[in-house]
Amino acid sequence: MTPTAAAATPATPPAAGPARFAVVGSGWRAAFFLRVARQLPERFAVTGVVSRSAERGAEVERAWGVPTWRTVAEALAADRPDFAVVSVPHEVAPGVIRELVSRDVPVLSETPPAPDVPALRELWAAVGGSGLVQVAEHSPFMPAHAARVEAVRRGLIGTPGSVQISSTHGYHAVAVIRALLGVGFEDVAVSAHVSTAPLVDVMNRQGWTDDDEPRDAETTLATLGFASGRSALYDFTDNQWHNPLRTNRIVVRGSRGEMVDDRVVRLAGPRTVVESRLARRQAGIEQDLEGFDLDHLSLDGEVLFRNPFQGARLADDEIAVASLLGATAAWVAGAGPAPYPLAEASQDHLISLAMTEAARSGSVVRTGTEDWAG
Numbered sequence: 001m002t003p004t005a006a007a008a009t010p011a012t013p014p015a016a017g018p019a020r021f022a023v024v025g026s027g028w029r030a031a032f033f034l035r036v037a038r039q040l041p042e043r044f045a046v047t048g049v050v051s052r053s054a055e056r057g058a059e060v061e062r063a064w065g066v067p068t069w070r071t072v073a074e075a076l077a078a079d080r081p082d083f084a085v086v087s088v089p090h091e092v093a094p095g096v097i098r099e100l101v102s103r104d105v106p107v108l109s110e111t112p113p114a115p116d117v118p119a120l121r122e123l124w125a126a127v128g129g130s131g132l133v134q135v136a137e138h139s140p141f142m143p144a145h146a147a148r149v150e151a152v153r154r155g156l157i158g159t160p161g162s163v164q165i166s167s168t169h170g171y172h173a174v175a176v177i178r179a180l181l182g183v184g185f186e187d188v189a190v191s192a193h194v195s196t197a198p199l200v201d202v203m204n205r206q207g208w209t210d211d212d213e214p215r216d217a218e219t220t221l222a223t224l225g226f227a228s229g230r231s232a233l234y235d236f237t238d239n240q241w242h243n244p245l246r247t248n249r250i251v252v253r254g255s256r257g258e259m260v261d262d263r264v265v266r267l268a269g270p271r272t273v274v275e276s277r278l279a280r281r282q283a284g285i286e287q288d289l290e291g292f293d294l295d296h297l298s299l300d301g302e303v304l305f306r307n308p309f310q311g312a313r314l315a316d317d318e319i320a321v322a323s324l325l326g327a328t329a330a331w332v333a334g335a336g337p338a339p340y341p342l343a344e345a346s347q348d349h350l351i352s353l354a355m356t357e358a359a360r361s362g363s364v365v366r367t368g369t370e371d372w373a374g
Contacts, residue, residue, distance in 0.1 A: 019329030025087035026051040112349040135345030138320035140179040147297040147304035158256030166235035167248040170352035185373035192222035192359035343372035
């Protein structure tokens, strides 16, 4: 499995006008989609937000300048979008997805699309055949990961055999692992272990904590053995997304070399081992007056990822969200492939849940072939 071409070169919506989408939900993650639309008005327009309470709806209207409704039906009746972004708790998401599909509205759902394996199966049985559901699994679309995926796709390190990742949690990490290894819907055997050690939690979702007291933090180590013989090591510590005291680390080992973070070592010819680095061209530094913006990521002069949203001053996470929105808009318009289908996201979460169960039970957990693999 690899992300679509949208990961390396995010799709551009047709030129008829900005892609129009509604957002169901008004929480922290929903703001990422609203922020991207605000920063790229020529590309995206929000028709409105569905929020259950009038009080919260009024807050959203003041903050984002978009209309709000209490129900999906009201939102669609007022202004039908090209597609809808579902950004609600995973316990609620399946019902919202089913309602939108029943109204023939394409969906881009936040992760995970359902809370557990039975709910994933039920959701697939209900809407899998519709072909209307994509999932906002943005991790493989982040610039650095997209560049690594492209390097692997080009065969620069040969056939990938294993991945080690310490960056993000659960299904997000699984999505990156599957993209780099190309393992598709293979069965997987999972072992996991949880340990506890003190760690200063200097930052969280709200910002700096101003608390330098070490507190217990759990680290989950999991090994994934795929049916093809490929493997992965997962390493995640509580709050690792936000805590700068825990850095991102990734290793991709192939038959002709390996990538370690941004370092690439590979066999280039007889008796010729070369070392390169993924180079990030960041505009706006020192005398560069272009404005602070990612330009591209390259390796030995070959561009692996080019930022299609220059001028918007987006962070990498926001570039990934914008890439998914753009790819979804192109898919809805019939101008591009499905960016991240429900089947892929269901497989990610299936393996993530297996990691959780393996850590809880201390036993090897094996996944089987699910209907969405068909």
